[in-house]
Amino acid sequence: MRNSYISKRIASFGYAFNGIIAFLRSEPHARIHALATIVVVAAGCWYHIATSEWIWLILCIALVWVTEMLNTVVEKIMDHLSPQQHPKVKWIKDVAAGAVLVAAIAALVIGILIFYPYLF
Numbered sequence: 357m358r359n360s361y362i363s364k365r366i367a368s369f370g371y372a373f374n375g376i377i378a379f380l381r382s383e384p385h386a387r388i389h390a391l392a393t394i395v396v397v398a399a400g401c402w403y404h405i406a407t408s409e410w411i412w413l414i415l416c417i418a419l420v421w422v423t424e425m426l427n428t429v430v431e432k433i434m435d436h437l438s439p440q441q442h443p444k445v446k447w448i449k450d451v452a453a454g455a456v457l458v459a460a461i462a463a464l465v466i467g468i469l470i471f472y473p474y475l476f
């Protein structure tokens with residue numbers, strides 16, 4: 357009983373990991389995020405930023421990844437359910453894309469606040 361619960365949780369973890377791989381393979385945006393993440397993490401290591409700054413940086417990276425992944429999921433659902441043009445689909449897709457923009461702007465501002473003192 358306990359073993360089957362644990363093996364199910366391990367399988368769920370595997371499905372979630374497969375989801376990240378599928379996202380990276382199928383979406384060009386994902387690869388741009390991956391590159392940006394590598395650059396930002398490398399910069400953090402290079403400048404030896406403080407622990408509190410790492411916390412903000414990791415939260416920003418996660419926020420952008422999560423919103424981009426959910427936005428992609430919304431796009432795929434809508435394309436599957438309603439392949440034809442519809443004003444409501446446009447509204448749903450645009451609001452989901454807006455969520456990514458909000459996260460990206462917040463990440464950009466926080467990134468500038470963190471790295472500006474190290475750069476100048």
Ligand SMILES: Nc1ncnc2c1ncn2[C@@H]1O[C@H](COP(=O)(O)OP(=O)(O)OP(=O)(O)O)[C@@H](O)[C@H]1O
Pocket residue numbers: 438439440441442443445446447449450453
């Ligand atoms: N089925 C649809 N009905 C109405 N409007 C749609 C539909 N599909 C897309 N749109 C709208 O058309 C515009 C462009 O859509 P598209 O999916 O190409 O956006 P995009 O963010 O540039 O795409 P991608 O994320 O794939 O690069 C957006 O405003 C979107 O909401």
